[in-house]
Amino acid sequence: MKMNRRELFKVAGVGAAAVGLSGSFNFSFAKKSEEITLTKPSSKSQRVVIVGGGWSGATLAKYLKRGNRDLDVVLIEKRANFFSCPASNLWLVGLIPLEFLVHDHLYAASKYGYHFINATVHAIDRSKRYVYTEKGKVHYDYLVLATGIDYDYSQWVGNNPKDVEIARTKYPAAFVPGGEHLTLKRKIEEFEEGNFVLTVPPGLDYRCLPGPYERATLIAWYFKKNKIPGKVILIDPHNDPPVKAEGFHKAWDEYVKGYVEYYSNATIKGVDFGKKVVSTEEYGDVNFDDLNLYPRCKSTELIYNAGLVPKGDRWPKLKWPYNVTVDDPRILCTGDARNHPFSKSGNTANSEAHHVAKQILAMVSGKSAEYMAPRTLCYSAVDADKAVWVDLTYKYDPKKNSFAFHNVKMDNTPTGKNYKAYIEWAKAMYRDMFS
Amino acid sequence: MDRRDFIKACSTVAIASMLDKGLIGNALASQPGAVKEYEKALLVKEDGSPLSVEDVKPHTNYLFFYPFVSTPCFLLNLGKSVEPVEVELTDGSKYKWPGGVGPDGSIVAYSAICPHQWSYPTKDHTFISYYSPDQPSKTTKKAGVIQCCAHLSVFDPATGGKVLDGPAEVPMTAILLKYEEGKLYAVGTLGVEQFRDFFDMYKKELRKQYGSSRKAKKKSTKCEVIEVSKYAKETIKC
Numbered sequence: 001m002k003m004n005r006r007e008l009f010k011v012a013g014v015g016a017a018a019v020g021l022s023g024s025f026n027f028s029f030a031k032k033s034e035e036i037t038l039t040k041p042s043s044k045s046q047r048v049v050i051v052g053g054g055w056s057g058a059t060l061a062k063y064l065k066r067g068n069r070d071l072d073v074v075l076i077e078k079r080a081n082f083f084s085c086p087a088s089n090l091w092l093v094g095l096i097p098l099e100f101l102v103h104d105h106l107y108a109a110s111k112y113g114y115h116f117i118n119a120t121v122h123a124i125d126r127s128k129r130y131v132y133t134e135k136g137k138v139h140y141d142y143l144v145l146a147t148g149i150d151y152d153y154s155q156w157v158g159n160n161p162k163d164v165e166i167a168r169t170k171y172p173a174a175f176v177p178g179g180e181h182l183t184l185k186r187k188i189e190e191f192e193e194g195n196f197v198l199t200v201p202p203g204l205d206y207r208c209l210p211g212p213y214e215r216a217t218l219i220a221w222y223f224k225k226n227k228i229p230g231k232v233i234l235i236d237p238h239n240d241p242p243v244k245a246e247g248f249h250k251a252w253d254e255y256v257k258g259y260v261e262y263y264s265n266a267t268i269k270g271v272d273f274g275k276k277v278v279s280t281e282e283y284g285d286v287n288f289d290d291l292n293l294y295p296r297c298k299s300t301e302l303i304y305n306a307g308l309v310p311k312g313d314r315w316p317k318l319k320w321p322y323n324v325t326v327d328d329p330r331i332l333c334t335g336d337a338r339n340h341p342f343s344k345s346g347n348t349a350n351s352e353a354h355h356v357a358k359q360i361l362a363m364v365s366g367k368s369a370e371y372m373a374p375r376t377l378c379y380s381a382v383d384a385d386k387a388v389w390v391d392l393t394y395k396y397d398p399k400k401n402s403f404a405f406h407n408v409k410m411d412n413t414p415t416g417k418n419y420k421a422y423i424e425w426a427k428a429m430y431r432d433m434f435s
Numbered sequence: 436m437d438r439r440d441f442i443k444a445c446s447t448v449a450i451a452s453m454l455d456k457g458l459i460g461n462a463l464a465s466q467p468g469a470v471k472e473y474e475k476a477l478l479v480k481e482d483g484s485p486l487s488v489e490d491v492k493p494h495t496n497y498l499f500f501y502p503f504v505s506t507p508c509f510l511l512n513l514g515k516s517v518e519p520v521e522v523e524l525t526d527g528s529k530y531k532w533p534g535g536v537g538p539d540g541s542i543v544a545y546s547a548i549c550p551h552q553w554s555y556p557t558k559d560h561t562f563i564s565y566y567s568p569d570q571p572s573k574t575t576k577k578a579g580v581i582q583c584c585a586h587l588s589v590f591d592p593a594t595g596g597k598v599l600d601g602p603a604e605v606p607m608t609a610i611l612l613k614y615e616e617g618k619l620y621a622v623g624t625l626g627v628e629q630f631r632d633f634f635d636m637y638k639k640e641l642r643k644q645y646g647s648s649r650k651a652k653k654k655s656t657k658c659e660v661i662e663v664s665k666y667a668k669e670t671i672k673c
Contacts, residue, residue, distance in 0.1 A: 111635075347586075351602060375602050377586055391574075391587050407600070409574050409587065417584075417671050424562050424585045424671075428552035435636040 053077030056335025532595030
């Protein structure tokens with residue numbers, strides 16, 4: 001049945017006035033408008049809706065409830081289960097089981113008393129303060145968009161839908177869990193010979209700065225261990241890994257020597273899926289037998305459609321240094337959905353969420369909270385049982401209105417103890433979010 | 436952690452009048468919300484005989500289980516008298532930590548469950564441990580501290596377990612010790628307890644080690660003290 005625009009408004013059951021708010025609401029997604037019945041702790045409870053149950057959203061839901069039991073917290077996540085991107089490189093090559101990465105939302109929701117809705121948010125009505133899902137709409141007093149990243153293929157693949165579809169399905173980046181990860185794991189396990197090419201996105205606003213380097217190292221380790229006559233080619237726009245470079249170079253020069261070629265300072269001009277070539281200015285055409293194409297990152301469609309991303313930008317505009325959006329004081333963006341000068345990592349998202357919880361708790365009480373920067377503790381495996389790490393926080397200078405790295409610590413010596421600490425780091429983070 | 440949460444974390448804390456002042460002491464008993472009294476448990480050596488202060492070598496990391504048979508604690512002789520201090524939480528609430536015990540006032544004890552994300556010493560390994568003055572952390576360069584390598588939280592055993600560095604938001608839970616006629620006893624806890632989270636998060640592990648959650652939650656009445664290095668196969672330092 002074809003539905004005209006007027007009928008669609010009727011079914012959506014929302015006033016036409018909402019249309020006036022630029023980018024605030026896309027009616028075409030509002031297929032069902034019944035309000036989802038959710039019991040509030042009290043009639044006076046304010047409601048915080050969190051979209052996205054990743055490292056940021058899951059942490060935030062728990063600590064909002066721990067901070068104020070009278071607050072009504074609703075976590076909406078499109079996946080039924082949590083699948084961790086941090087530590088997933090270990091799983092890709094068989095070093096940890098899938099159960100290590102996968103966790104459920106229900107236990108924590110029940111224990112801490114927040115609502116968990118397994119649904120996809122299609123649209124936001126900022127004027128009436130509703131989010132729309134396929135299961136119905138939910139009203140909010142404050143909305144947190146912790147929706148993670150999306151991929152921007154325009155730079156290397158172009159805008160042809162067919163090419164973008166090939167990139168998304170045949171060569172997924174596997175930095176958005178978990179179907180992409182399953183595909184990549186199969187590719188690694190089924191690879192027989194030749195060039196396995198990986199790309200690193202340009203800039204520093206992609207998810208997990210050391211992720212592509214750790215992945216390249218571990219795939220090389222896998223090839224070496226299984227005597228696969230292949231090599232990993234890592235094409236990188238940076239002149240060196242932005243973090244833990246010493247540890248990665250040690251691995252490439254010693255542990256997996258001969259299995260990794262590192263093409264630094266590369267300018268990727270494009271990818272030809274038919275010819276199976278990544279074209280670069282500095283290294284010419286690089287042939288691939290298989291490819292893990294990780295392009296530039298951007299914020300998610302929901303945030304774009306809500307009118308929160310300025311034209312020409314890829315991230316929502318926030319009231320620096322806070323997470324509140326410039327366009328709407330009741331909407332915050334957290335985790336990898338925003339672009340602060342912090343490494344987009346699980347630890348950053350988790351620690352930021354602890355601080356944002358305090359900000360929101362203050363906001364709902366009509367108070368203000370002191371800004372606190374997140375912390376980035378980040379481990380990378382450089383061999384099957386060795387890891388390196390970096391730990392730092394960020395200091396905000398109100399006079400300069402900028403951040404500087406603060407209290408930087410690192411251990412670039414690959415050791416077994418660091419690897420064990422890596423595993424415990426992840427377990428502890430999962431405990432914090434889900435136990 | 437706000438005040439309400441803090442009070443809740445110490446939910447079993449009775450009002451001061453219900454505490455045994457003889458056991459806890461008047462000063463501590465007047466800190467409702469921070470002090471919790473448990474069984475009075477004698478600290479003993481591996482052979483079961485009472486542990487003397489002389490047995491607690493300075494700057495050696497010892498372990499015992501209190502107030503429950505599955506909840507590990509660090510026992511330390513800091514080698515000098517440790518004075519009482521006031522400990523302040525992030526919500527502004529405060530409590531007074533009574534300092535060290537023993538003839539020199541140098542013996543202190545803390546729950547070994549990291550108050551950040553609950554890492555604790557197991558028989559396989561421990562990520563949290565004491566760094567003696569002559570063996571500073573190569574990462575933080577700090578010595579005479581308790582440090583957890585899971586996320587680099589650093590605590591000061593000489594000032595009530597205060598957070599010196601890292602992501603922890605609350606101090607270590609202090610174990611209240613009593614020194615009587617040459618013997619050491621554990622009598623209670625001071626500060627924000629982590630036991631409820633601990634029992635909830637490690638159900639599987641505790642069941643495996645102790646047979647059941649109920650058995651793991653049994654109160655300690657006598658605590659065997661051993662060196663951490665003898666309990667855990669590997670101490671992860673950082």
